[in-house]
Amino acid sequence: MEIIVKKFGGTSVSDLDHIQNAALRVKEAFEDGVRPVVVVSAMAGVTDQLLGGLKVKTLGADLRENDVVAATGEQMSAGIFALVLQGLGLKARSMMGWQVPVITSDRAGAAEIREIPPENLLKSLKAGEIPVIAGFQGVTDQGRITTLGRGGSDISAVAIAATLKAKRCDIYTDVPGIYTTDPNIVSKARKLDSISYQEALELAAVGAKILHPRAIALAVRFGVTIQVLTSYENRPGTMIMNAKDMKDERIVSGIACSDNEAKVSILGIRDEPGTVAAIFKPLADADISVDMIVQDVSKEDGLTDVTFTVDKDNLDQTLALIEKTKAATDFENLVSDRNVIKLTVVGLGMAGRAGVAQKMFTALGELGINIQAISASDIKISVLVKEVHQKDALKALHSAYGLDKR
Amino acid sequence: MEIIVKKFGGTSVSDLDHIQNAALRVKEAFEDGVRPVVVVSAMAGVTDQLLGGLKVKTLGADLRENDVVAATGEQMSAGIFALVLQGLGLKARSMMGWQVPVITSDRAGAAEIREIPPENLLKSLKAGEIPVIAGFQGVTDQGRITTLGRGGSDISAVAIAATLKAKRCDIYTDVPGIYTTDPNIVSKARKLDSISYQEALELAAVGAKILHPRAIALAVRFGVTIQVLTSYENRPGTMIMNAKDMKDERIVSGIACSDNEAKVSILGIRDEPGTVAAIFKPLADADISVDMIVQDVSKEDGLTDVTFTVDKDNLDQTLALIEKTKAATDFENLVSDRNVIKLTVVGLGMAGRAGVAQKMFTALGELGINIQAISASDIKISVLVKEVHQKDALKALHSAYGLDKR
DSSP: EEEEEEEGGGGSSSSSSHHHHHHHHHHHHHHHTTTEEEEEEOOOTOOOOOHHHHGEEEEGGOOHHHHHHHHHOOOOOHHHHHHHHHTTTTOOEOOTTTHHHHHHOOOTSSSSOOOOOHHHHHHHHHTTTTEEETTEEEETSSSSSEETTTTTTHHHHHHHHHHTOEEEEEEEESSOOOOOOTTTTTTTTOOEEEEEEEEEHHHHHTOOOOOOOHHHHHHHTOOOOEEEHHHHHHHOOOEEEOOOGOOOOOOOOEEEEOOOEEEEEEEEOOOSSTTTHHHHHHHHHHTTTOOOEOOOOOTTTTTTEEEEEEGGGHHHHHHHHHTTTTHHHHSSEEEESSOEEEOOOOOOOOGGGHHHHHHHHHHHHTTTTTEEEEEEETEEEEEEGGGGHHHHHHHHHHTTTOOOOO | OOOEEEOOOOGGGGGHHHHHHHHHHHHHHHHTTEEEEEEOOOOOTTTHHHHHHHGGGGTTOOOOHHHHHHHHHHHHHHHHHHHHHHHTTTTTTETTTTTTEEOSSSSTOOEEEEEOHHHHHHHHHTOOEEEEEETEEEOTSSSEEEEOOOOHHHHHHHHHHTTTOOOEEEESSSSSSSSSTTTTTTTTTTBBBBEEHHHHHHHHHHTOOOHHHHHHHHHHHHHEEEEEEEESSSOOOEEEGGGGOOOOOOOOOOOEEEEEEEEEEEEEEOOOOTTTHHHHHHHTTTTOOOOOEEOOOOOOOEEEEHHHHEEGGHHHHHHHHHHHHHHOOOOSSSEEOOEEEEEEEEEEGGGOOTHHHHHHHHHHHHHTTOOOOEEEEEEEEEEEEEEHHHHHHHHHHHHHTTOOOO
């Protein structure tokens, strides 16, 4: 019995037409001899529409009851999806988190999956049914409803693929797969046939909207191969898998572009031990994460400049917190810039290889694009540049690393 | 531990303001030393809004999946109601049908309650919580979600009151109780302090929108006292109870008025054995119920007229079915009238008492109102009159039976 988990989320279950279309993908798989297991998200907008008007969050602090309300979205789409599959002549039945059961911790709103006993699912499959599982939700061992938090349905799907030892977990989105870079910006962007878990994690972390890093991490742990693909047509997407199982060797796999960050520069600050720490401590206390820190070489007057990035959402709070340190740190000026983007080149083949960063600096330098900050790990390099350079910079890097469509 | 089940439905949970208001009623009871157990319906309109747009019924014949979708409405309102109670400083928790559990038959869409083990509810009460139960839904012994069909939440509430041996089951509606007749038509209508189960059943059956006959029948069986009252203010409503426990003696309790019926007359039909049966058989086969049958005395030509009523919804089908019998029954003419109403006088004290019907005929006769058909049982008499007479007839009967407000 070759099982493939198929997860449909957001726009691919946003209305009945989209669900019909998603159900066709399941039918094709079934007719190919695969035993599909479906996982669904809430219909995009439906839960928000209901809860938005109610502003439930302002009422109660009991996240367990919020979970009860939130879990209705997936219950509704699971029931409807099962009905649509039946309309296509297939045997299907919905299963809520408590029916599977997806046993979780009792941390409401952000529960972690503890165990998914496979018996009920296997029984349903043996009865010739296609189980349609409400994603995002689970149940505690005390029988209370929980939800998994952000990325929840992706996590449900990967966890169910793991417990069923499924051949693959297909994650259907509204794009055909993972691209070398954003095809809306760079027309020569190519869809990748495959990408390693590590690369997918880096790309997900820097804003390429693929799937939630928690879902990828779970796939790594249980060795679940993920396919990211579109529900709009029947063709292969991008496999996320173990690097050792991948065919092609390449240095760079993709270039992500994030516009979530803002740059903060503290100018004319004393270059003494403890000064920079005095600035970053209140940010850490406020749970604001700081990225891409650059400190200039100290000038003759003993002063230096410090530059870093924070999430745009946190910029105002960051500036206010730093202003409060002025009495202690005595900096000359505080400036910020929202019009920046972070370009991140990702590739397993970069690890331990010389010249990869140099290629980036050369390509951007030839265009006269100034690099405002840099950060790097084994398999990625990120640079911060002005937002106006987005398209030119992405195109140049895409060519420089040999990623252009042939 | 004095338990009172409090059921809020339809408009009393239609939005957050209404739910806040309903929750106040629960708080007042709690502060009076009562242990309330809440049962809620879906927020009026919410489920319809979602499902109406989807037209799920046209998709699948599997009522079990329709039940999964439909059950989300009560899940949502139970979660929200619990949050609102918490906002008032009370301990509350929602419970779905499967969590109580409300064990039902597996007849999807119209399941019958088999058993409600009280242990989980009692445990919740002992923990100082107010359980907020999603009405209308249950679970089979196989763990599938079911719904109870029309009147479902009322039935849930009465069944839960029975299993908990509750002192009472309060059914909150948008009217303050059960009236001697419709106060929108007759200004002298009075709210009744109490009414017997049998009277409530008769009134419910003839269109006084109180609560579902199935719920009343269940209350009779388990001896549950029901109170019908409004959630808008804190004051007593109408008790539905055993006749022997009622204080006041009266002949007539109330007069219901139904505009659901249409009159059908078959004119000039042979007055022979079997002719009338030949007309009614196809109606019975089509599951159309026939009420208030009147057959005129046979005329000299051996012909007679037969008049009866059917639900307005069934009128067109009824006429078509009768037309088909024309070859066999050879009637002269078939006429129908939608502009009729049925007035029903209900009272336990009518049983075996002479003159009650006569009072009705006299009161209507004095106004020159023609009675088109009559039907009666031990505790009620119904008459069919032209719709234009509705207000005059109701006022006259209300006075004649001594029901006017003093």
